[in-house]
């Protein structure tokens with residue numbers, strides 16, 4: 001009997017020591033080690049290979065299926081590709097429905113009262129009431145679109161606060177044959193969506209791989225990090241809305257970092273950041289995270305700017321679904337990174353496409369072409385030169401890896417306190 005007790009005690013001591021060691025080994029990290037692994041893990045070759053697959057003619061512009069037709073064939077191929085790449089990475093666990101990497105959803109995008117946008121499940125459950133600055137164009141109750149699609153999600157468990165999550169995300173879908181695109185004369189032609197958002201998807205794959213490499217070197221952030229590849233963004237942020245309201249893991253999301261159109265932009269360095277309805281206030285609203293963003297933007301040679309407020313960027317990408325899903329007294333910081341647009345070129349192109357719509361004489365000469373939701377959103381131009389700046393995309397993937405790592409390891413941002421006066425002045429939804 002005494003022998004058995006001794007064995008039990010010895011085993012308990014060994015197990016306790018092992019877990020204490022494991023915790024210690026994971027808890028402390030040297031940022032130089034992190035940087036070295038980040039530097040080795042993210043490669044331009046892999047970024048390009050992934051881009052070429054996602055934005056290929058075969059992917060047909062990655063359309064989202066409708067409730068009537070079921071998920072599109074292309075979305076099944078793309079999500080299978082993402083799952084295959086991610087499931088073999090050590091340390092990554094599935095973060096979709098029922099312990100799988102997928103989360104299926106069927107949603108109607110409807111217009112609610114008071115210019116709200118109300119994504120509603122096929123069964124009639126209103127998931128969210130999003131502020132919709134452009135919903136005044138539609139009548140209450142109008143159905144804008146329906147979507148049958150899926151999210152892909154994995155996570156890496158945090159070393160100290162595994163039930164708190166930082167979500168790193170990118171939408172993988174695009175507008176298919178461009179019926180809702182900006183060049184009506186090209187409806188029916190594949191809109192490859194290389195920048196929107198094969199760029200963010202490819203970057204996020206590299207980031208997930210990097211966190212797996214860090215894990216294999218016993219380096220983990222304190223909180224867990226989710227890698228979310230969302231569907232149906234182009235139908236109204238629907239995949240993100242679904243994930244935010246039907247979060248499949250137990251615990252709490254504390255911050256969201258979304259990446260949408262991050263490989264092209266006006267130049268090689270300027271980067272838009274949006275995290276509040278009034279963009280230029282972002283730094284003061286997220287002081288803890290802003291510290292990291294400032295530091296690493298200098299290191300990776302990015303200049304952080306706000307998109308023009310009149311573009312309503314805050315309401316137009318997936319991060320807003322998470323902001324909106326968090327209760328007013330427990331808001332979470334939800335950030336969007338996007339390469340800065342050439343606004344002169346965009347406005348000139350917008351004017352030309354307006355003329356085409358109204359059958360006025362218009363010629364979109366090559367100088368006026370813009371890539372946003374057009375057939376010119378390709379990896380290569382007609383001369384075979386790269387449209388996507390691989391060096392920029394590489395730095396972006398490295399940059400957000402560091403931001404996510406530190407956000408997940410640092411103090412929890414007190415966003416409610418930061419937003420208090422914003423709510424008082426009723427500038428918030």
Ligand SMILES: [Zn+2]
Pocket residue numbers: 171196197233260261
């Ligand atoms: Zn996008």
